[in-house]
Amino acid sequence: MMPNHHPAEELLLDYATGAMDEPLALLVATHLALCPLCRSEVARFDALGGALLQEVEPVAVSDAALQSMMGRLEDEPEAPAPMVETGDPMLPQPLRGYVGSPLSEMRWQRFGGLSMAELDLGGTSVHTRLMRIAAGMAMPQHTHEGNELTLVLSGGFSDARGHYLCGDVAATDSAIDHRPVADDDGECLCLAVTDAPLRLTGRFGRMLNPFIKF
Amino acid sequence: MTQRAQPTSEAARADELVRAIAQSRDRQAFLELFRLMAPRVKAYVLRQGNDPSTAEDLVQEVMLTVWRRAAQFDSSKASAATWIYTIARNRRIDVFRRERRPEFDPNDPALAPDAPTPADQALQSRQDAESLRHAVAALPPEQSEMLQQAYFEDMSHAEIAARLDLPLGTVKSRLRLAKEKLRQALEGVR
Numbered sequence: 001m002m003p004n005h006h007p008a009e010e011l012l013l014d015y016a017t018g019a020m021d022e023p024l025a026l027l028v029a030t031h032l033a034l035c036p037l038c039r040s041e042v043a044r045f046d047a048l049g050g051a052l053l054q055e056v057e058p059v060a061v062s063d064a065a066l067q068s069m070m071g072r073l074e075d076e077p078e079a080p081a082p083m084v085e086t087g088d089p090m091l092p093q094p095l096r097g098y099v100g101s102p103l104s105e106m107r108w109q110r111f112g113g114l115s116m117a118e119l120d121l122g123g124t125s126v127h128t129r130l131m132r133i134a135a136g137m138a139m140p141q142h143t144h145e146g147n148e149l150t151l152v153l154s155g156g157f158s159d160a161r162g163h164y165l166c167g168d169v170a171a172t173d174s175a176i177d178h179r180p181v182a183d184d185d186g187e188c189l190c191l192a193v194t195d196a197p198l199r200l201t202g203r204f205g206r207m208l209n210p211f212i213k214f
Numbered sequence: 215m216t217q218r219a220q221p222t223s224e225a226a227r228a229d230e231l232v233r234a235i236a237q238s239r240d241r242q243a244f245l246e247l248f249r250l251m252a253p254r255v256k257a258y259v260l261r262q263g264n265d266p267s268t269a270e271d272l273v274q275e276v277m278l279t280v281w282r283r284a285a286q287f288d289s290s291k292a293s294a295a296t297w298i299y300t301i302a303r304n305r306r307i308d309v310f311r312r313e314r315r316p317e318f319d320p321n322d323p324a325l326a327p328d329a330p331t332p333a334d335q336a337l338q339s340r341q342d343a344e345s346l347r348h349a350v351a352a353l354p355p356e357q358s359e360m361l362q363q364a365y366f367e368d369m370s371h372a373e374i375a376a377r378l379d380l381p382l383g384t385v386k387s388r389l390r391l392a393k394e395k396l397r398q399a400l401e402g403v404r
Contacts, residue, residue, distance in 0.1 A: 002326075010371045010386050013393075018303045018315065019370040026316040033318035034326045043292065048396065049303065050296025051346040052365050054225060058253030059260060065270040069248060069277060073241065077282055092324035094316040122313075167326065 003035045003167030007149070012038060016045030023121045023128040023193045026098055027151050027169070030191060033092035034167035091153065095191060099130070103189075106130065113137035131190045133157060133182035146195040147173050150180075155188035157181060224250065225343045228294035236284035248277055251295070255302050261366040262306055272309060276302045293343035342400055349399030357392035364389065 007015075007028055014020040015028045032039050087096035088103045098119060099106065106117040113134030121128050133139060135155070149171050156165040157180040164170050170180075182188040228250060234243035252273050259269040279301050287297050307315045318325060353361070363369045363377070371389070375382045 009390065009393075013364065013389060014370045017364045017368075017370075018307050019364065019368050019373065022313045022316065029316035029318050033322060033324065036326055036328045039318070039328070044397075046300055047292060047296045047343065047346060048350070048361070048393075049299040049365050050293050050343065051350045052361065053251075053254050053258060053299045053302070054295045054347055055350055056254050056257045056261075056366070059257045061248075061252045061256055061273060062270060065252075065274060066248065069252075069274050070241070070245065072274070072278055073244065073281055089324070093319040093322045096322075096324070098316070 001166075002037060003031070003165070003169070005162060005164055005168040005170060006035065006038055007031060007169050008171065009041075011149075012041050013045055016042050016049065021123070021126065023123065023126045024149065026094060026119075026121070026128065027149055027191055027193050030092060030095040030153075031151050031167060031169055033094075095153075103130070108132070114139060125195060127192075127194045129192050129194075131188075131192050133180070133188045133190075135182055135186050135188075136184045138179055138181045147171070148192055148194040150193075151191045153189045153191060155186045156183040157188045157190075158183070223344050225293050225295055225347060228298075229289045232280070232284050232287045232294045232297070233289070235281060236287060244277075244281055247280070247294075251280075251298055252277055255298065258299075258302055258366060259306060261362075262310065262368050264306070264310055268309075272302075272305060275309075276305050279305070295343065345400055346396060349396045352399070353392055353395060357388055357395070360385065360388050361392055 006012075011020070011024070011028060015025055020028065032042060086101055087099055088101070089096075090103070091099060098121075108115040108117045114137070115132040117130045119128040119130070130153075131150075133155075139157075149169060150164070152164045152166050152168050152170075154166055156163060156168075158164070159170065159172075159180045161170065228247060231243045231247040231250070234240040235247070255276050256269055256273045259272050260266065264272070276298065280298060283301075287294060292300075304315045304317075307313055350358070350361075360374060363374050364371075369377065371382060371385050374380075375385045378385070
């Protein structure tokens with residue numbers, strides 16, 4: 001089933017050029033695993049890279065480099081590390097490898113019907129999280145000072161903009177005080193990348209905020 | 215009845231050379247491919263802001279990967295130049311940004327499968343690569359320059375907007391226009 005909600009075109013281009021930072025690239029690449037349409041689009045962007053590479057003014061490579069190169073052709077490549085598959089089979093690559101374990105073994109923080117587990121991708125200003133929302137539950141009202149991208153991995157949720165199912169990407173910015181509601185028929189699992197601290201608004205938020213560090 | 219051979223374009227030549235390497239580990243073919251592509255990969259690496267001494271190391275690593283993985287090259291999916299571009303892109307992210315590049319795995323059982331491709335896809339791809347190259351050369355300068363910044367200078371849309379002191383919307387529409395022009399040029403061939 002083809003997703004209906006895709007990352008904006010400019011995100012696909014930033015991914016293809018390699019200019020995108022790793023957390024967002026992880027989300028885009030995992031969407032690509034679930035979306036043949038966007039894979040074709042990124043393949044076209046890659047082809048543009050190939051055309052630009054052919055058109056670029058070449059820079060002479062030294063003879064030494066050429067000699068060294070020809071000498072290395074007979075080198076044995078390093079044996080690849082044995083592939084031990086420890087990831088959760090329900091997740092596609094590359095997310096499966098980044099999580100690296102079954103979902104049940106991650107450190108989940110629970111807030112009622114909402115659970116979150118953070119993935120450490122090294123930065124401090126961008127947060128990469130897996131989120132699980134219980135069936136039928138509304139996420140606490142929240143806003144972001146920045147931007148958030150959410151990729152649905154299983155189940156679904158609705159907000160003011162639409163209904164999101166497996167493979168769909170929802171984009172929100174600080175202008176929206178959105179309230180995603182998980183579908184009734186099961187838990188919703190998502191990958192969310194946010195570039196700003198989450199602020200819970202509404203009654204629930206005011207209660208929780210002193211106690212949680214997002 | 216045999217057709218008179220068309221002059222081989224550089225793009226088609228690169229494809230042939232990779233196939234020769236894949237079929238028989240042809241060192242002459244590799245040497246020719248190196249002469250063709252290594253100076254372009256070097257230009258790409260230098261434009262990313264890296265110093266010349268590390269640039270040649272990176273070029274060698276990219277071309278060594280081409281030598282080792284030639285059997286994985288599928289000319290029906292992309293041109294050799296595109297394939298080499300993706301190898302160079304991934305390697306410079308690894309070496310210079312010291313980050314992983316997240317990628318889907320085409321052999322992943324969890325991957326949503328591609329729609330089946332038509333039988334004439336391979337021929338189309340080769341014509342496309344040449345047409346694309348001509349179309350890129352024909353772009354208006356401000357579109358061409360912005361594409362260069364995106365692909366060769368490691369700049370996201372937001373970074374281009376900041377560097378050129380332009381609204382983000384202007385950057386998005388200019389790059390979208392460039393893409394549209396290229397798409398139209400390709401559709402003119404079919």
